[in-house]
Amino acid sequence: MEKESVLSRMGVSVKEFFVGEDSIFRRFGRAVKKAVLSVVHGSLAVKLSCLFMGMGQMMRKQVVKGIVYLLLEIGFILFMVFFGGKYIGHLFSGSLGTKASGEVWNEELGVYEAVKGDNSFLILLYGVVSLIVLIMFITVWVMNIRGNLENDRALAEGRKLATFKQDCNTFINKKFYVPLLIPPLLGLLVFTIMPLVFMILIAFTNYDFEHTPPGQLFTWVGFANFGQLFSVGGGSGFFLVFLRVLLWTFIWAFFATFSNYFFGMIIALMINRKGIKLKKLWRTLFVVVIAVPQFVTLLLMQKILDGDGILNVILGTNIRWLADTANGSIIPRVMIILVNMWIGIPYTLLMCSGILMNIPAEQYEAARLDGANAWQLFFKITLPYMLHVTGPYLITQFVGNINNFNVIWLLTGGGPVDNINYGGGSQAQSTDLLVTWLYRLTTDTNPRYNIASVIGIVIFIICAVLSLITYNRSGATKNEEVYQ
């Protein structure tokens, strides 16, 4: 019932966003119209600065500001002429390079000469860089015109224009957020946004082991990769493999999250119980596991559980704990979840002990007086309280587990390879999560970057939907100011 209303509300708002009276296009249109009109009616300074950034400011004796703008424009033009323009052109020309490298017969010397062709990879990468520079420049350009319009208004109202010093001063007061945000955002732009845009674009190309620069070219293929991942057809579609990996990803994320949560809580309750001594010792025993880096504990566990590992020596058995393929690789799958409990429960324990102590003791006493037993206390008081307080944490954990690369990769490496073959060349193995499958597709000897990118987009959509729903429903975003 409620779910439906949430969904339908989402649908309505999406529709309004695109087609309604206040749709994004109409709002954009209005804004452009307003901007053009204000420039047309603006002073000479405004008009000049549309062409020569900073001219308007210089005319009004804001010399330093004007020079900065002018230098930015010159820099941008030089960048586009000598570097960016070419790549943006390539990006929109419909192909990523036309000349493959190869050997060409040289008549004069009578030898084959290696000819360097176009490198599709670099064309795409530099194209993305140039596009981002272009967008940044347009932002600065708009800022520059806005500043001039603002100056127009100030002069009309008889106010004095801000001096350079005053401008600088607003950056540590009213606009302090600008210097605070710019360095981190620049970092994000270069090392997160740019690579992401690039990889998303890869999803629409045929960049795989048969099209690997610099030797070969790759080019745009539209939605063909999505088609391959979501179709069964002719043995080349990966849909069945995808479903299998997706299903296991969800099973894993579910068990990994809730096993850690409940067992961690139960252990925390046991340690916190009145009358249990040596609380600190018990807690430390578990917490030590956190303190040893995960890759160490995981590699150690991998070697302990190995076919030749110490566990088999101790038990006198000969079970391949992480490599048995019987019954859909059930043994490795269970072992992974168990090892994950060993790693994860201490975190829950650490988090829960603090929160458990916050539960008002009167509630327990009142319930006990009414004759409630231990189970009832747990299910009627402790659990609802914990779920209420740690709801968002659980979702974060769930999303974290969907992306939990380390546990799977270091324990089984996604393996073992079972004899179920759902599609040629998918390279997925029996304990692969979507992320480890993605990783294998990019690092294998026959890489398929295009399919890997599509999988990345799918993972993103799953995680984004899950997280946005929780974040918008949890108090953290709504009641920012409650605790102040």
Next chain:
Amino acid sequence: MKAQTFKEKLLGQRTRTAVTDGFIYVILAVLGILWILPIVFMLYTSLRVTPETGIITKLFPDDLQLGFGNYVRLFQDSLFLRWFGNTLLVAVCSCAITTLFILMVSYAFSRMRFKMRKPLMNVMLVLGMFPGFMSMIAVYFILKAVGLTNSLFALILVYSCGAALSYYVCKGFFDTLPRSLEEAAILDGASQWTVFWRVTLPLSKPIIVYTVLTSFIAPWCDFIFVNTIINDAEKYTVALGLYRMINAEKNSFSENFTVFCAGATIVGAIISAFFLSMQRYYVEGVTGGAVK
């Protein structure tokens, strides 16, 4: 008569509590041993000198010898000391930048109000959900284009530049700080700059320590990014060095397992010391983010 039944009841309850307590002690002891056993095994393996170095066929062989031979081998035969220095350098630098970035972003989002605030917060939340190594190859080529592959500086950049995405725990903390102090400082003529450094940061010790702790530990644990960016053994970090030690070649495991355990013990000891000394702040950070 009545008093007696009450006494009996009380007695019954006490024995029941004692039984439950005993039961819990047993469970805790068993679980505690289970949890600590692999780590004891690691310590023990790191100390075994003979007869085997890798595949262990017997837990207590007859000719068992214990000693620090593996530690000596670790420092003499491998570049462990070098890797250790690299990791320390990367960890200190990236931890400083990361902490500063996170504090800056959190302060801006928590304390200042501006037009792009909500959209920016949402965009950053969404960006954080792309799997990190989806873009790893692109990062590698960007670094290559500016000639930075195979350098520790690149590693520092990569670790600290994505940091701003995990602002929300810290922002949650800032949201709970009372505003009255800042308002008083601003009335007295302080700029936002002064408020940030002199008022807010001194009040934020727990979250600063939490951020420092998590960002310092990260380079000790990551080996995937290092694996892509760096392929010169001189520039490995501890994690990649140790990983390679037992996974590089087919028989490297059987040759190096005991040495690996020695290295792992050293890294583990350092992180543990670091972690246990700041455990209190870690809990505050985690729960601080979770409670709201």
